Every structure is written in C-alpha cells, then in structure tokens.
Amino acid sequence: MATPNKNQITKKALALHKKLGGKIRIVPAAPVRNRADLSLVYTPGVGYVSSHVAKNPKSARELTMKGRTVAVISDGSAVLGLGNIGALGALPVMEGKAALFKTFADVDAVPIVLDTQDADEIVETVIRIAPAFGGINLEDIAAPKCFEIEQRVIEALDIPVMHDDQHGTAIVVLAGLINAMKVVKKDIQKSRIVVAGVGAAGVATMRLVKKFAPKAIIIAVDSQGIVGHSRIDLNSTKAKLLSDGIIDGSLEGGLSVAVTGSDVFLGVSQPGVLTTEMIKTMRKDAVVFAMANPTPEIMPDEAKKGGAAVIATGRSDFPNQINNSLAFPGVFRGALDNQVRKITDDMKVKAAVAIAKLVAKPTAVKIVPDMFDKKVAKAVAKVIK
Amino acid sequence: MATPNKNQITKKALALHKKLGGKIRIVPAAPVRNRADLSLVYTPGVGYVSSHVAKNPKSARELTMKGRTVAVISDGSAVLGLGNIGALGALPVMEGKAALFKTFADVDAVPIVLDTQDADEIVETVIRIAPAFGGINLEDIAAPKCFEIEQRVIEALDIPVMHDDQHGTAIVVLAGLINAMKVVKKDIQKSRIVVAGVGAAGVATMRLVKKFAPKAIIIAVDSQGIVGHSRIDLNSTKAKLLSDGIIDGSLEGGLSVAVTGSDVFLGVSQPGVLTTEMIKTMRKDAVVFAMANPTPEIMPDEAKKGGAAVIATGRSDFPNQINNSLAFPGVFRGALDNQVRKITDDMKVKAAVAIAKLVAKPTAVKIVPDMFDKKVAKAVAKVIK
Secondary structure (H helix, E strand, O other): OOOOOHHHHHHHHHHHHHHHOOOEEEEEOOOOOOHHHHHHHOOOHHHHHHHHHHHOHHHHHHHOHHHOEEEEEEOOOOEOOOEOOHHHHHHHHHHHHHHHHHHHHOOEEEEEEOOOOOHHHHHHHHHHOHHHOOEEEEOOOOOOHHHHHHHHHHHHOOOOEEEHHHHHHHHHHHHHHHHHHHHOOOOHHHOEEEEEOOOHHHHHHHHHHHHHOOOOEEEEEEOOEEOOOOOOOOOHHHHHHHHOOOOOOOOOOOHHHHHOOOOEEEEOOOOOOOOHHHHHOOOOOEEEEEOOOOOOOOOHHHHHHOOEEEEEEOOOOOOOEOOHHHOHHHHHHHHHHOOOOOOOHHHHHHHHHHHHHOOOOOEOOEOOOOOOOOHHHHHHHHHOO | OOOOOHHHHHHHHHHHHHHHOOOEEEEEOOOOOOHHHHHHHOOOHHHHHHHHHHHOHHHHHHHOHHHOEEEEEEOOOOEOOOEOOHHHHHHHHHHHHHHHHHHHHOOEEEEEEOOOOOHHHHHHHHHHHHHHOOEEEEOOOOOOHHHHHHHHHHHHOOOOEEEHHHHHHHHHHHHHHHHHHHHOOOOHHHOEEEEEOOOHHHHHHHHHHHHHOOOOEEEEEEOOEEOOOOOOOOOHHHHHHHHOOOOOOOOOOOHHHHHOOOOEEEEOOOOOOOOHHHHHOOOOOEEEEEOOOOOOOOOHHHHHHOOEEEEEEOOOOOOOEOOHHHOHHHHHHHHHHOOOOOOOHHHHHHHHHHHHHOOOOOEOOEOOOOOOOOHHHHHHHHHOO
16 A cells, blocks of 8 residues: 555655755854854853863753753664664654754754664663763664663663653553543543554553553554463563563454454554454444554554544544654653653653643544644643653 | 953853853754645655665765764863863863854764763764764864774774864964965975974874975974983874874974974973073074963963064964864865765865965964954865865
8 A cells, every 4th residue: 555645755855855955954052253252152261161061060951952952863773664774764764853853842852873783782872972962862773672772771871761662652642542532432441452563662552551541451462463371482572561461461363353342453563454344343433543654554444444433543644643743852851841860651641641631622533632733842841750 | 371351251151151051953954834844854755765865875965964964072081271071071162163163164063972981982982873974073082092093983984084183283283384484484394393292283283294394304392301212101103203204303302402493383282381581592583383272382472572473372362373163164064065085184284275375465463364264164175175
C-alpha cells in the first residue's frame, strides 16, 4: 500500500532540503557588531565567565547553552520505518526533530549522529559529550539495545535522558487512549488491550498504560505470536514484561487469538497485520490505533468496516494522528524549566493526562489536540517536575 | 598587571551571559507553520530524504546540516590563559566561537565540550560524533597532547580538522609578520626570529613561518630557556622541531641570549617575560609580538622604550590585535565551500598572505585588517582549496 502522494511529497521534500541545505541554523543569541560586543561575547569578557562557571558549575544553567539546549542523538539503527540506515541517513530526521523542538517549545536542540552502533560505545560517547547539554533525547536506536543504553545513560548523568521512540510514543498513545475510552464510554481499568509490536514503542507503551491502569489486561503480540509463559524464545525485555506482571501471558497463539474479545488494539508493528475480520471478533466499539508508519496495520476504512468505533494512525492525512511531537517538546521544556534530573513514570502519566485534557470533548475523530496548538507543550511542561 | 576595566568588563560579561542564557540559538532554517510544512520537514517527507542520503552519502553535503556545520570541540584542558578549567568552564568560549563563526563567515558551529581529557578517549569521541559535521575545530586542548590528537583525528576522518590554537594563531601571526616586515623594510628570509612559548601556538607558528620563509633563522625559547641541541629535557614535539630543521638549536641560554641580535620576537608565552632592556639588544627596528593574554609578555609602551618599531598584542585595546578570528571563520568557510578534506600547510600560508594583502599600506599601527571587515573571511575562504 503506497502512501498517498508519495512521489509528490518525495520530490517536494528533496527539493526543500536541497534549497535549505540542512534544516537548522546556529545563530548568535545577540548580534556581534563591534569590538565592544566582541569583548563581552569573546575575549576578554568570556574569560571571566568561564572562570565563574568553572568555579560554580551550577551557574552553567544560567550562563551557558546548557540551560536551554538538548542533544538529539541517534546511531541510525532504527530510523522511522526505514530500519538500520546508519548515521548519515538518520541525520535529516534528527534535524527535523531539532526544528520541531524549537517550533513547539523554544528548546534549542543539537542533532548528533553516531558513527557506532555498539551499545557500550554509544553509552560512553553520550556521557562524554553531555556537559554542554541540559537534556539528552535518544532517538531511533534499535530495540532491545535501546533499553539498556537508555538505562545506563540515565544512571550516569545528572540531566534528564529520554529515548523518545519509547516514552514519547507511550505518552501520546496513553493520551489518545484515555480520550478514546471516553468516546466509547468504557473503563480502561476493566479493558483488555492488545499491543502488537514489542519493540521500543510497544514495551514503553505497555508499561505506561499499566502504570496508569494497573487493572487493565494487556496482551503483547510480537512477530512470533502472543508473548506468553509457554514461549521459550523470549529475550530478557519480553520475559521481564511477564515477570513484572505488565502483560498477561496465559494465552497462546497469534494476533487473531489475542484480539478476540479485546477492547483495544494498539499497533506499533508492521503494515497490514490487522484485518477487518479480526476486528469483528473484538468487543463492541473497538478502539484501534494502527500506528505503523507510513503504512498502518490496517487502513482506517477497513478498520471501520470491522466495527472499530475509534481509529487512530500515525499519519497526518487521517484523523487522530498519534505523533510524538505532542509530547517530546513539552517534556524537555518542562525538564529544563524545572531542572528535572530524571523523567519519571509519574511525570509521563501526568503528561499523557495533560495532553488528553486539552481535548475538551473527545469524539471519534478528535482524541488528541492539534500539534500546532501552542497549549500542548505548555501543558506538558507544567507537569514535568 | 591588571587588564584595564577588568571589573567593569567582568560585570558586563556576566550580566550579558545571564540575560542571554547562552550565546547561541538553534533555529529552523525555514518556519514550520502547518501540517504541510511538517510533512516535508518531518514525517513522512523526511523519510524519503533519509533513504536518499543513506543510499547516496555524498548528498548529505547538500541535503543536511553537514554541508554548512562544524563542531567546535574542547576538553577544557587549556582554556584561554586560564589553564585546565574543564569542560563546563570551556563552554562559554566555545559558544563565543560559534557566535563568531556565524557572524564572520555564515558557518553554523556546534559547541561540544568533553567530559574526558584522555587523548585516546578524545580521539575516539570526536570520530564517533563526526558524521553530522562538515569540519572539526578543535579548541583549547593542552599541548603536547593536542598535536597527537589533531593528527589522529585528521587521519581518521574525511572532513577537515584543525586545532585552532595551533593553526589559526599561526596563520594570523604570519599575516601580521609579513606586514610588519614590510613596515621595517626587512626581508623575512634574512631575519632572525625568536619564538617564546613552545606550546600549541608556538609550535604551529614556527612551522608555518619556516614554511613561508625557509631561510629565516628561528630560535625557540621555552620556560627552561633556548630549545637547543644541548638540552636533555626536550619532549618529542620539541626534539622534532630540531630534527626537522625548523629551529636553530645551536645557542644555549635564556630568552635574553636568544633575543640579542634578533629581528623579531613572537611571544605566545607568559606575562612580563620580555623587558625593555632585552629589546634594546635586538637589531634595529625590532618587531615585537607580545601575544600572551590578557597580559602580554611586555606592555606596548615599554616595548617602544626599548626601540621596537612594530608592536602587536592579542588585545583589542592596543593597535595590531593578533586574533584568531581573522583566520578560523574563513578557513572553515573555504573548507566547506570547496569540500576540502585536509587543510594543508600550503593553504595556511596562502591564508596568511591573503590576510596580509588586505592591508594595502601597512604601518606600524596597522599590520592586520579589522576583524569586522567582511572581506577577511571571504579572502581566506577563497584560498582554502
């Protein structure tokens, strides 16, 4: 299934990137017009500022870029739906994120792409380049190494670190889910939720949904079927979802077994894995988030035929776009403003609730706010503390 | 000797840095106003650009920030005249450089400060973060490790790498020296030049001056005296200056022995090491560059008393400010424009000559162009090819 206007968008996107020559610019915060300016911004004035910061490291937050800048770091091992395309391939995405950080939340963001895909090397490199930054946004790093990398960097640094593919996605999915359940008038705590895809986004989503609704039953499905107790091929991340009680591992079988009798389908997996027939086996007023990008697990019109009451995708050309841009700018804005050292699960749940609340009256075609609504980042920033 | 207005500049510089909250901003190259913009800058459009760049790595120069951006990287081990003040202390200087890069040459520059001062770790970290950048400006890294680090990074990467404390300084010193010799009507090839200070700047300056004027006699003086054949305490960098024939190692003694009968004194050493009496022992119409910062090797009025005909310092409050800002913006502008993979000694000599030429009629108080003269970076960029 092709993305609509794919050729046209490709052409336009390439032309724009060529015209711009990169999507960000690094400019002086104040003009340097003459020697007087220079004597403050550079030598000799800067020497006194440097001495001051060296003696009072905390002052770096107010006297340097550290107080307003995050690094957006990727090794290019899992870029969008493109897979492992390497550092240079990842760069346009990181630049795009930097542009959005500034646009949505006035956060300065530096794209960094790494010429290594080794977990140990990524961890030590991120730690070594951290001093100039007030936060680290890890991006497009493949699962399962992304879990270990994020954990180790969080433990090593005293600034907030977030792998956005995990937690940005989880926050926005939970926000959308909260409102979708209002639309279908169901209690999330009494619902059965199938998550297809147990990568970065899937794992974080399951954990965050369970944090918000501990009584919800969550069933995880990967490419081999339901992640259950009978499986002997599970990696440690998946085994831990079972042992932590995040997912229900009592069932055996494929996606069709999992969705039968479920209330919610959350797809962060592969194009086309969900069918109209499968949705027909779900409980009445099914909620279907088909977020594989650019081609969803099921197209919205087919989901509707199966009886889905609320349908969301990752795409801008259908209603209910579940997009990280609703979360990450505000999360880091808040972390910088409130000098947060660690972004906790509590904060992530609060961020999801804050995003959901911005839609006063959720409907089947409006479960999340508009990305360009300036209230979004502000509302999220407020609860990251 | 205090810098004039030190307290006033300190106060003003701190206030400005506090007001600005860091000296650079990272902004989108084009506004992201709506979903149509977003679909090109970010998903789905960016996906096609990423695929294209992954398949055609060379296209990164025109489609990403790589074609216009350099990293300014320091470990904070030798910051200005402040010494080893660490990563955070170095950050205001790196931000200042980024501001100047943009102001003088429209180069986008990303400040990176490293939480390591180990040569091996610095080298591997710079290599790992290099893909997003079209050049690497190493900055304020202590000698002698700076020589090895620069060499190893140059060899590992296919983008230009320059340790500015070495080569930026050398280029501007040579430019000033060329014009100073015109003022005193002496042939640099027949001159005897004393260089005080055999760190990053001193070593590069000696090598570049010798490249430009192979017949000039250069005498190096470090804190232990003349770097000569009788010395048994020389590190490998200093020994190599002798074995490469860059310096004359026949003399023994201190700075006063070295300067006696010399034409030129180039100081990149310590405040106050040169005296009026010493200058009196130099040949007629001595050229004195006293570039220790902020307090020079000798103050200009005292140098004049000794008979110096041309006097330069590193300071903006005296004539003839020898400042790297005359070189580094244009060097990297040229390297980016002309896709230069390595900045050679030939290019550095040409850059010095180009800077010197911008002063049509050099005088004792005007041997280098004004830093705010927009022709400087353009003239330098033109010869970096």
